[in-house]
Amino acid sequence: MTKMKLLGATGPVGEPRVVGTAALPMLACVTLVFTASKEGKMTSYYPDPNLLDDVSIDQVRLLPSIKRALVGAGLETVGDVRKTSDAMLLSFQNLGQSSVTRLRNELGRRDRA
Numbered sequence: 167m168t169k170m171k172l173l174g175a176t177g178p179v180g181e182p183r184v185v186g187t188a189a190l191p192m193l194a195c196v197t198l199v200f201t202a203s204k205e206g207k208m209t210s211y212y213p214d215p216n217l218l219d220d221v222s223i224d225q226v227r228l229l230p231s232i233k234r235a236l237v238g239a240g241l242e243t244v245g246d247v248r249k250t251s252d253a254m255l256l257s258f259q260n261l262g263q264s265s266v267t268r269l270r271n272e273l274g275r276r277d278r279a
């Protein structure tokens with residue numbers, strides 16, 4: 167069993183607080199963060215190599231400049247980022263080597279067969 171922190175949003179937009187923990191039968195632990203937004207509640211995730219490939223980039227807490235570069239290049243999910251080569255990521259506007267290194271450390275990469 168893996169324990170997971172449950173965070174709830176209170177106060178100003180985006181300031182989470184821990185509301186409890188849950189034990190889950192899973193191989194990896196992913197911290198879910200519920201942040202307040204103008205539309206209501208939204209789920210976001212801390213960057214983690216164990217995130218599922220189908221998680222939207224908009225839901226991952228990346229640096230705004232990195233997120234803008236990825237979305238601007240047409241990438242939509244964590245899986246899209248993982249399967250994109252470093253050379254291709256470096257070709258995106260406003261995405262340099264340090265950003266690519268950070269992405270690989272935070273989200274991992276998918277090995278190509």
